[in-house]
Structures are given as structure tokens and as C-alpha cells.
Amino acid sequence: MYAFTYHKPTSARQAATLLAKKEDAKLLAGGHTLLPTMKQRLASPAAIVDLGACADLKGITLKGRNIVIGAMTTHAEVAASAEVQAAIPALAYLASHIGDPHVRHRGTIGGSVANNDPAADYPAALLALGATVITNKRKLTAEEFFTGLYETALEEGEIITKVSFPLVSKAGYAKFRNPASRYAMVGVFVAKRGSDVRVAVTGAGEGGVFRWPEAETALKVRFSPKSLDGFKHGSKGINGDIHADPEYRAHLIGVMTRQAVAQATGK
Amino acid sequence: MSATGIGAAVRRKEDHRFITGQGRYTDDVNRPGQAQAYFLRSPHAHAKIKSIDTKAAAAMPGVLGIFTGADLAADKIGGLICGWMIHNKDGSPMRAGAHPALAQGRVRYVGDHVAVVVAETLAQAKDAAEAIVVDYQELSAVVETAKAAGAKTVIHDEAPDNTVFNWHLGDKDATDKAFKAAKHVTKLDLVNNRLVPNAMEPRAAVGDYDAGEGIFTLYTTSQNPHVARLVLSAFIGIAPENKLRVIAPDVGGGFGSKIFIYAEETVCVWAAKKVGRPVKWTADRTEAFLSDAHGRDHVTHAELATDADGKILALKVHTTANLGAYLSTFSSSVPTYLYAPLLSGQYDIPAIYCEVDAVYTNTAPVDAYRGAGRPEATFVVERLIEVTARQLGKDPAKFRLQNYIRKFPHQTPVIMAYDTGNYAASLKKALEIIDYKGIGKRKRDSARAGKLRGIGFSSYIEACGIAPSAAVGSLGAGVGLWESAEVRVNPIGTVEVLTGSHSHGQGHETTFAQLVSDRLGIPIDNVSIIHGDTDKVQMGMGTYGSRSGAVGMSAIYKAIDKVIAKGKKVAAYVLEADEADIDFADGNFTVKGTDRKLDFGSCALQAYVAHKFNGQELEPGLKEGAFYDPTNFTFPAGVHICELEIDPQTGVTKIDRWAAVDDFGVVINPMIVEGQVHGGIAQGVGQALLEGARYNSDGQLVTASFMDYTMPRADDLPSFDVGMTVTPCPSNPLGIKGCGEAGAIASPPAVINAITDALGHEDIAMPATPQAVWRAAQKSISRLAAE
Numbered sequence A: 001m002y003a004f005t006y007h008k009p010t011s012a013r014q015a016a017t018l019l020a021k022k023e024d025a026k027l028l029a030g031g032h033t034l035l036p037t038m039k040q041r042l043a044s045p046a047a048i049v050d051l052g053a054c055a056d057l058k059g060i061t062l063k064g065r066n067i068v069i070g071a072m073t074t075h076a077e078v079a080a081s082a083e084v085q086a087a088i089p090a091l092a093y094l095a096s097h098i099g100d101p102h103v104r105h106r107g108t109i110g111g112s113v114a115n116n117d118p119a120a121d122y123p124a125a126l127l128a129l130g131a132t133v134i135t136n137k138r139k140l141t142a143e144e145f146f147t148g149l150y151e152t153a154l155e156e157g158e159i160i161t162k163v164s165f166p167l168v169s170k171a172g173y174a175k176f177r178n179p180a181s182r183y184a185m186v187g188v189f190v191a192k193r194g195s196d197v198r199v200a201v202t203g204a205g206e207g208g209v210f211r212w213p214e215a216e217t218a219l220k221v222r223f224s225p226k227s228l229d230g231f232k233h234g235s236k237g238i239n240g241d242i243h244a245d246p247e248y249r250a251h252l253i254g255v256m257t258r259q260a261v262a263q264a265t266g267k
Numbered sequence B: 001m002s003a004t005g006i007g008a009a010v011r012r013k014e015d016h017r018f019i020t021g022q023g024r025y026t027d028d029v030n031r032p033g034q035a036q037a038y039f040l041r042s043p044h045a046h047a048k049i050k051s052i053d054t055k056a057a058a059a060m061p062g063v064l065g066i067f068t069g070a071d072l073a074a075d076k077i078g079g080l081i082c083g084w085m086i087h088n089k090d091g092s093p094m095r096a097g098a099h100p101a102l103a104q105g106r107v108r109y110v111g112d113h114v115a116v117v118v119a120e121t122l123a124q125a126k127d128a129a130e131a132i133v134v135d136y137q138e139l140s141a142v143v144e145t146a147k148a149a150g151a152k153t154v155i156h157d158e159a160p161d162n163t164v165f166n167w168h169l170g171d172k173d174a175t176d177k178a179f180k181a182a183k184h185v186t187k188l189d190l191v192n193n194r195l196v197p198n199a200m201e202p203r204a205a206v207g208d209y210d211a212g213e214g215i216f217t218l219y220t221t222s223q224n225p226h227v228a229r230l231v232l233s234a235f236i237g238i239a240p241e242n243k244l245r246v247i248a249p250d251v252g253g254g255f256g257s258k259i260f261i262y263a264e265e266t267v268c269v270w271a272a273k274k275v276g277r278p279v280k281w282t283a284d285r286t287e288a289f290l291s292d293a294h295g296r297d298h299v300t301h302a303e304l305a306t307d308a309d310g311k312i313l314a315l316k317v318h319t320t321a322n323l324g325a326y327l328s329t330f331s332s333s334v335p336t337y338l339y340a341p342l343l344s345g346q347y348d349i350p351a352i353y354c355e356v357d358a359v360y361t362n363t364a365p366v367d368a369y370r371g372a373g374r375p376e377a378t379f380v381v382e383r384l385i386e387v388t389a390r391q392l393g394k395d396p397a398k399f400r401l402q403n404y405i406r407k408f409p410h411q412t413p414v415i416m417a418y419d420t421g422n423y424a425a426s427l428k429k430a431l432e433i434i435d436y437k438g439i440g441k442r443k444r445d446s447a448r449a450g451k452l453r454g455i456g457f458s459s460y461i462e463a464c465g466i467a468p469s470a471a472v473g474s475l476g477a478g479v480g481l482w483e484s485a486e487v488r489v490n491p492i493g494t495v496e497v498l499t500g501s502h503s504h505g506q507g508h509e510t511t512f513a514q515l516v517s518d519r520l521g522i523p524i525d526n527v528s529i530i531h532g533d534t535d536k537v538q539m540g541m542g543t544y545g546s547r548s549g550a551v552g553m554s555a556i557y558k559a560i561d562k563v564i565a566k567g568k569k570v571a572a573y574v575l576e577a578d579e580a581d582i583d584f585a586d587g588n589f590t591v592k593g594t595d596r597k598l599d600f601g602s603c604a605l606q607a608y609v610a611h612k613f614n615g616q617e618l619e620p621g622l623k624e625g626a627f628y629d630p631t632n633f634t635f636p637a638g639v640h641i642c643e644l645e646i647d648p649q650t651g652v653t654k655i656d657r658w659a660a661v662d663d664f665g666v667v668i669n670p671m672i673v674e675g676q677v678h679g680g681i682a683q684g685v686g687q688a689l690l691e692g693a694r695y696n697s698d699g700q701l702v703t704a705s706f707m708d709y710t711m712p713r714a715d716d717l718p719s720f721d722v723g724m725t726v727t728p729c730p731s732n733p734l735g736i737k738g739c740g741e742a743g744a745i746a747s748p749p750a751v752i753n754a755i756t757d758a759l760g761h762e763d764i765a766m767p768a769t770p771q772a773v774w775r776a777a778q779k780s781i782s783r784l785a786a787e
């Protein structure tokens, strides 16, 4: 780790001011991604703005037909939230399967979304549920927000304040964990709202999270695992590593999608 | 059996300290004025160092000294050594290249030590290391085990074809003859995957130099501090032994990786004098991945010959063993004398011939890792046995039974003389535990649920309690492998045992105290175990190869014999009886046929006050020492059976049940022994399903963190059913065989045999990851469909 200055604002507004004022400043949420990279000297921000004391960035509320989660809400809080469990149980389930207890008690939804790790779980939920990322400057749909591997539409000085998830009639999440890291090797979130069905895949795409239109079309006809019989995702554009090559990962997309639909339909 | 004696499941005395955060590990040691060391490591697998410019770095804030290989050489500090000489088939000595603690003109693996920076703080040391300018000329890297020999690139000039030795054991002619007469020959190509030990506590060292006394002290994460002192003193040349103290405080796991004497502790203790300050280094996890000695890494072709009845006739093995970029301390012994002598397994095999080619590669050094050679041997034998049974259409349990050794002692064709055992008894018990009769139904049930169920056996044997010194000396060992102990009785009868064995998690403070409590009839809390400090314990050979029970405790046993003998002399004076009439039992010296007695504590007091006897005739005091040199190896053996279920959709393997029946001889503490079995199986399952160190073709370690290297976790494992059979070991006074490695030795073939059973005999390499199993399942399903 290199030396840096440390700042702990108590509101998102203060944080934004600090971020604008301090040269080469970086936001710190749970620190589960940022701190390891700093320790390995792969990141060297001159200033750290710790969001930990910004009470206005925390909490979960049901606002009309939306579950709104503050950026600094931890995965454990989302997993344990009665509101989330009642409104979108698949989202609570997803949060409960991120990493291990340490990760879930430190890592935050804002940090995870801002980081846009191609193997992270939340991006699949945001994309499938049609969530909105709310920053101190604007609102972005998930499609607009996630722009590539570790890339988002966030601009300099912009802070995620909330993520808003519209309610759906059915949703399910299935994750095949990377055996070593336990991030998603393939994670599939399916969501049905009225006649609309969305299938979002994380962990597998060369460009990060993506939707699977063919499966969506098939599931619109009938929202059942059976609708996917014989369905295979191609291995083009699917990434490979020592744990899973593109062919195996592509195969798992099919298996996980069926499992997610089964979970969503209670089958 | 007393509540704290031999055979009792006494709770571990040391755990209070460990679970309340009061353990004292090397990194907890902080000396006044201590500076921090940081090692600049090679980013390249293979390169010439054209120059190292430390000028700018040396001027950075906080820097106390920057040293390179040239500085070590100038001080006549020698290189690291390999303590076991192996001879080639033609009798010539192995071809070993130099192993400098800091590189001299060449780096040979990623993580190799280029320079050390000693600074006030670690951050300053790292900053300065970044300012060191090294001009590398990259060379091509030799990475693959099977392709190292004869590769264009030469790693050490001393070994022009990258081959350290071509070694063999056994009778080639007899084996060839038996193969010619065979009815059936099974052939297998096997890879024993490379593993990273990953002890929970990373390696660390604190070097200290007392300029007034001229004495060096090294605190280090060592399984054998005395051997570390011997090597640092006699071979590396830090200081004479009487001027070098080595302390290994609490050690948080080692699995072999902390036996060896590494560059870092060598440099820290040397640098302490150079900078005039204590120097500390603690590895981070990445450094542990890169520079701890790795384990296994064999490529093997093996053949087994049987007659028309399925009786085994002969075994032929050719192995290429990867020793990495340099020869680590015991590296040469692992794929040779710790490997080939175990190839007879539990079977009566009349002829065996094994050839081993050891190669250099541009990878981290490879040395002993839990089981060291014996897991590799067991994997060869038990895979061959299983496949042969299947090819012959025989039940794998019955085929084993048919070929088990039944008469003891049994001389194998590969050195070992097995003293005792009852392999059929372990098999029978394991079959009962796993419910072998019900396997057919369980397979059908799984099939109905779309799953593939398999069962796999492993009848392992290992050689522990290493070892008779004369025997290992004749095989090339540089040291004798006895153990020493001193039993110090205090005036009120409490006892300190000083032992050359050193616990790195095994619970010696409990089991050794149980032995003393049992034999002297005193409360276990009156016994303390002292180890890990060369100033306190005179000499020791350390803890590895499950030798602390069989060898270390035997030395304590011998010393206790002497204490009792001396106590009888004291008691004879006090009780005014003839020494020959004094008995000792249950903590009391008694006069035969009378009710006169002296308890152990009072005897100790009398020994120290020396009022009742003439101090010229009988020396006061009660303190005895002993060295125990074993007369044979010990031969723990057992049967493990793994039953598992595969989801052919995803390739996920779930171990459903596990029966482990081991014969460890006499068991001192069954709870600790079961814990050793559990941990061993976990590591073996790790090797079989999860773990694999992978270098890419440039020699970069791509599995250099837990994000990519899959460590076994609790939820990867089932609940184990552990049973035991006991045939006491006849060669040591306690009848102990040893239990530390059994689980890791037994389990990999059990898992792979079960997977291949589930897959309809489709072979699979370790680690059998979900991807590998899925792919194999596709093949076997399509093959079965075609049949």
C-alpha cells in the first residue's frame, strides 16, 4: 500500500465535495475490492473518501412498486431484509450467496455495482430486474450503466446513492460458483413482469453481464424450465479460464437458466 | 486406562492458548529496534541478470541496507543445500546446480530471490525495492515436467539435459521376465498434480545479532529448528553452532513445507549483523504461493502384470519427477527413497522395477508435502489395482483381498521389510462401514435421479517413523534420523520434557504429556513439553514423516525408563530396602511384599535434597536423557472407501460417504488421531478434486492466490466415518506406527477410483474439477449409448 490521505464524510453531499476537491481521490465502500488492490500496490489513490459514515447511503425501503437499496447497504443486510425477502426473494437469495460471511458483512451493493466485476452477482439482478442506478447526478438504467468489463457509465466525481429494483411477478437466480473464488462462474437471473421476461447472465461474458434473448423469447411463450429443453447457448463471446473453458461455461448457462426458472416457478 | 493416560481422548492442552489468540508465532516476535526485510523477487521464470543498480534505492528514506548475491558471496555465505545424495543408475552422483540464497547472475523461477531491502518499515522497504533497477535478459522457460529433459534451454550448467538424476530401484530382469510370463498386463499413464502446501501461518523469520556476545538468534517457522541450525551453521556458514540459536515458537501448520531451510531465514539472520539491527520478514500469501516448496508433480507410466487367476506377478513404473528450479533440502529423497520402496503397497508382488528421472524446470522448488512420495506411490498402485480388477472383471475388494500380504514379516522386492499388519481386517471393517452390500441399490437410486454414483477403494501403506539412521545413511541421507529427549523432574515431582520433535499443530503438548502421565502416574497438568529452541533442547531431528510419535515419543519413553531406574535407587535408600525389591507402578515406588511406599513426588524431593543417601555413591537430582534410533520404519496401513455422486449436467462431484479404517498401531489420543485423519483426507480430496498449481508456458504461476487455487473447504467434504484396527508396531516400545499422513496418502486414489467407477471407467486426471468431470461424463454417456 502507498500512503494516502483519509477522509470520512457523513453525507453523500460532503463525500461529493471531497471527491471533487481532492486530487486523485477514490471512494471506499466495503473495501473488499479496493483494499486488496491497494495492498498489492495495483491501485494508489492519493486520497480515500470513506462512505462508511454516510447514513443517507444506507438502508432498504419499499417505495411504491420499487425496492430501493442504499449504496452502502451490505450484502448481508440485503440477504436478511424482510422487505427484500417478501418483495423479490431471488434478490435476497442472490445476496446470501455472495462470497462468504466476511464478504457479505463488508461488501456493499454500491461497491459491487460500481466495480462491475464480470463475475459479480448483482449485475445479473440489475439487468434482469430492469433496475435503475441512482447517482448524486442522474438516473441510469442497468443497460446504460454497465458498459463493459469493470466499466460503468459512472463519471468522475459521481457517486452511486441508491439502486432501485421494480417489483416483478416471478424471479429466480442460479449460480454456479467458481470453485476457488466462489464468485459466479456462471450466474443467471431470470425475471418475469407481466408478459416481459428477462434472462441476464453474469460470470460468462467476455464483455461482462449480458442478456440471452433466445431464452427470453422461449420463456415468454411459457415460463417454465421445459421451454428451454434443447436450448444451448453458443460459446462465442463466452470467456474461458483455468476453471472453465467457453464450451463448458456456455453449457452451464443453459443448466443455470433452467435452474433459475425452476426456482422462480417453485418447481 | 487412566483419564489422561495412553488411549484417552484428552482435550488438547495447547488449544486454550490458540483459541484465545495467545499463541506466539514467529510473526508475533518483535525485537527492540527491529527492521523489516522485503525481498525483490524475479518477475521472470528464467533470465540472466546483466546488472543490478541499487544506488537510487539505497538513498530512499528509511533504508538500512540493500544486499544481493554478491554481498553474500563476499561474506562467504554458502548456498542452500540438498541433504540427500542420490546416485544415478551408473553409480555417478546426481547433478545438482548451485542454490544461492540471493541470485548470482541468473534467476530460475518467478519468485526467485534477487535482492533484499532492509528498512525501518515494510512500506519503505517495498518503496526502495521498486527503485532497484535490474537489467534482465530473458531466457526461454522450461515448465513442463514431461518435456524438461532434453529441452533446448539448460537451467543449470551442471545438469546439461535438465536431468538431476536417472535413478532406479528393484530387479529389472526379474520384472521383465515376470511380464513375459503374464496373462494380463494393465497399463496406465498418470499425473500426480502439483500442489501448494498453504499452511495457515505463512513462513516468517526474525534474525537477531548480539554484538556483545557474538551470538545470532533466528526465530523461524520451522518444523525442525535443530536441523535448521545445523544447516545454517555447518553448510551455509552463518556462525558456529554454539554462536547460533534457532527458535521455532508456535508453528501454524507446515505439511512439510517448513522442514526446509530457505533463502529468507538465511538472509534475515545474516543481515541482522550487517545492519546491526534485528531483521524481520513475514511472507504474504502471494509469496507463499510463489516461494514455498511445492509438492508432488510426477508424470508416470506404470504397468501391472497378473497371471490367469488374477494373482499379481510384477509391477513396472517409470516416473518423471519435477524438482523445480533448485534442489530444496530433502527434494531428492522424495521421488526416490520415499516413493519407490512403497510401490509394493499392501500386496505380495514378487518383482518390482521402478525408474525415476528427476528434472529441473523453471518453477518453484518441489519437496516433501504431506506424505512425501508415499501418496504418489499409493496413487500409482491403487489406480493400477482398481483398473486391473475392472479389466479382469473382478470385484475390486475381492481382487485386493486375493493379493494382500498375509504373512509377516514380509520382505518386499523394494527395500522394505513390513513388520506387521492385518489388511483383510481393515478391508472387512471398511466394507461394513460403507455398507458395500447396498451399493447396487444406491447406484440405481442415483441413476433414477439422473446422477452417477461410484465407489472407490484405496488400500494404502506408508512408511513412517523415519528412520533407522544407518539405513538412511546407506541410502544417501546426510543426517541420522533418531530423536532425542530429556525428562527433567523438578524437586516436587513436576516434569519438563525437552524433545527434539517440534509440534506445528499436531498436539505434542498433549500426547507427549499423556505418555509421561501414564508412565509416571502423575497428573497431566504436572507435565510440560518444551520444544523448538536449540538453547533449551540439546538436539533433535524435527517433525515430519509421522515420526514424532514413533521416534520422538520412543526417546521420551527411554528417558522415562532411566528416570524410573534412578528413582528406584533413590527409593531404595529412603525405604531402606534393596534396589532389586523396589517396584514402580501407578506413581508409587513400593517395596515388594510390604506396604512401604514412596510416591513419585516425594522420591523427586529426596533425589534433590540428597539427605538419605551418600551423594558420592548416588548422584543427586532426577534428570535423564535418551536418544532413540529406530530399528525399522513403521508401516501404518488401512483401507479407505469413497462413495460419491456426480451430476452429469454440471460435472459437480459430491462425496456422499467415506469410510476410513486405519491401523496406526497403538493410539495415544484417539481424538487427535481422528483429527489427523480428517485433515489428511481433506488434503487428499483437495488434491483429487480441487487443487492444482498451474504455470503457463512462460513460467508464470497462474494459480498464485486463493482466487484461483482451490483450497478444500468444509462444505466440500462429507462427514467421515473413521474406524481403526490395531496391530501394535513391534519395533518401538510404544507400538506406535504414526497417523499424520495417512489420510492424504489414502484419499486421492479412493476419490479417482470412485469417479471412474461412476463414469463407467472413463479415466480422469487430478484435479477432477467440475469441468473435467462434465467432459468425461459426456464421453462416457455417449460411449455407453453407443454400446
Ligand SMILES: Cc1cc2nc3c(=O)[nH]c(=O)nc-3n(C[C@H](O)[C@H](O)[C@H](O)COP(=O)(O)OP(=O)(O)OC[C@H]3O[C@@H](n4cnc5c(N)ncnc54)[C@H](O)[C@@H]3O)c2cc1C
Residues within 6 Å of the ligand: A026, A027, A028, A029, A030, A031, A032, A033, A034, A035, A051, A071, A072, A075, A097, A098, A099, A100, A103, A106, A107, A108, A109, A110, A111, A112, A114, A115, A119, A120, A121, A122, A154, A158, A159, A160, A161, A181, A182, A183, A184
Ligand atoms: C473473497 C471475496 C469473495 C467475493 N465473492 C463475491 C461473489 O461471490 N459475488 C460477488 O458479486 N462479489 C464477490 N466479492 C466482491 C464483494 O462482494 C464486494 O461487493 C465488492 O468487492 C465491492 O464492494 P465493496 O463495498 O467492498 O467496494 P469497495 O471495494 O470499497 O469499492 C469497489 C469500487 O467501487 C467504488 N465505489 C464504492 N462505492 C461506490 C459508490 N457508492 N459510488 C461509486 N463508486 C463506488 C470504489 O471507489 C471502488 O473503485 C467477493 C470479494 C471477496 C474479497
